[in-house]
Amino acid sequence: MDASDPTLRPRPDAEVVVDLGAVRHNVRRLRELVWGDRPADERGQVMVVVKADAYGHGLVPVARAARQAGAEWLGAATPAEALALREAGDAGRLLCWLAAPGHDFAPLVSADVDVTAYSVAQLEEVVRGARVAGRPARLQLKLDTGLSRGGAARDDWLALVTAARHAQDDGDVRVTGVWSHLACADEPGHPANAAQLAAFEDGLALVADAGLEPEVRHLANSAGALWHPGARHDLVRLGIASYGVSPAPEVATSDELGLVPAMTVRGRLVMVKELAEGDGVSYGHTWTAPAPTRVGLVPMGYGDGVPRHGSSRAELLVAGVRRPVLGRICMDQLVVEAAGAEAGDEVLLLGPGSAGEPTAADWAAWCDTIGYEVVTRMGGRQVRSWVGEDER
Numbered sequence: 001m002d003a004s005d006p007t008l009r010p011r012p013d014a015e016v017v018v019d020l021g022a023v024r025h026n027v028r029r030l031r032e033l034v035w036g037d038r039p040a041d042e043r044g045q046v047m048v049v050v051k052a053d054a055y056g057h058g059l060v061p062v063a064r065a066a067r068q069a070g071a072e073w074l075g076a077a078t079p080a081e082a083l084a085l086r087e088a089g090d091a092g093r094l095l096c097w098l099a100a101p102g103h104d105f106a107p108l109v110s111a112d113v114d115v116t117a118y119s120v121a122q123l124e125e126v127v128r129g130a131r132v133a134g135r136p137a138r139l140q141l142k143l144d145t146g147l148s149r150g151g152a153a154r155d156d157w158l159a160l161v162t163a164a165r166h167a168q169d170d171g172d173v174r175v176t177g178v179w180s181h182l183a184c185a186d187e188p189g190h191p192a193n194a195a196q197l198a199a200f201e202d203g204l205a206l207v208a209d210a211g212l213e214p215e216v217r218h219l220a221n222s223a224g225a226l227w228h229p230g231a232r233h234d235l236v237r238l239g240i241a242s243y244g245v246s247p248a249p250e251v252a253t254s255d256e257l258g259l260v261p262a263m264t265v266r267g268r269l270v271m272v273k274e275l276a277e278g279d280g281v282s283y284g285h286t287w288t289a290p291a292p293t294r295v296g297l298v299p300m301g302y303g304d305g306v307p308r309h310g311s312s313r314a315e316l317l318v319a320g321v322r323r324p325v326l327g328r329i330c331m332d333q334l335v336v337e338a339a340g341a342e343a344g345d346e347v348l349l350l351g352p353g354s355a356g357e358p359t360a361a362d363w364a365a366w367c368d369t370i371g372y373e374v375v376t377r378m379g380g381r382q383v384r385s386w387v388g389e390d391e392r
């Protein structure tokens, strides 16, 4: 334990608690939703995406929970995330997909991580890494089917596939996967979805023509897996839904999907006080008491991941009652309406919603963002802990 790290010191007034039982439930529930209507031998696989510290939930504990719930794959963005999982003892299938030019792939190859090539130049770097490691790289090829982000452009795809075939013949790589990523999966009626599906099929045809037989072909994130059955292929890459947050609450809420949000952010009121009519609250006095008002001080702010856009918009559950945030959210603290509450009373900033506390979806609506950003950025000086670690 690093005593210089303030987030490791006990701090019951500001906590992030992650329910690993909820993560396991969600992974199992999603497998059922995605693959449950197929005969057992035709079901595909599940990847739980644990990038960005598992969307703020904790890389290693979440990875362990995902494996307990049967995830065949884990997904990481950066090589560092993938290697951290190996160092923590994870030995299952693991894919990463975001390396910059000049990256040394040898450690990833040695660690049996599936790596992704976006271009022939990157494939050559993977081959170099494989030669240093002294074993073939497990290589996945990414096609840009319309997101215009990572992956080979359509015009460069044949060259990448051909080069991968040669590298496989030379014994430097094994092509284990071919994949792409959807731009508009959270808008089920968007025409880009069908266009990307068709482009992916075209890309897969070139892979088959080259005589490559990847273990997995995959295209779907959470929204794709839930709402585009044609995008499921052999494997779905589940990020946000694994954490119990709907990728698009306007399509279906997490409740409607049978998912349980895993993150709770809670604390205690540091003090309460009575304001007189006309008293301004917090920086800029953007909120002024219209009448005598009892307020409470919550010891968390944007330095702890509480979005400042929630100023005078967000609500918290204080002593069991929903109450508005008053005025601007500061770096370390915020002020909340607190009629009848006392210093030391419990404050729920975020949670599954079962006690009436706000959810990530609520914060997203208040702050004009998405639940992904709310949970991923949550954390700072709160003590983070995990519950439900051992039960199965």
Ligand SMILES: *Cc1c(COP(=O)(O)O)cnc(C)c1O
Pocket: 049, 051, 097, 181, 220, 221, 222, 223, 237, 238, 239, 240, 241, 247
């Ligand atoms: C983040 C990410 C995912 C997971 O997306 P969700 O919408 O969170 O399910 C899947 N695939 C790739 C390539 C990603 O970057």
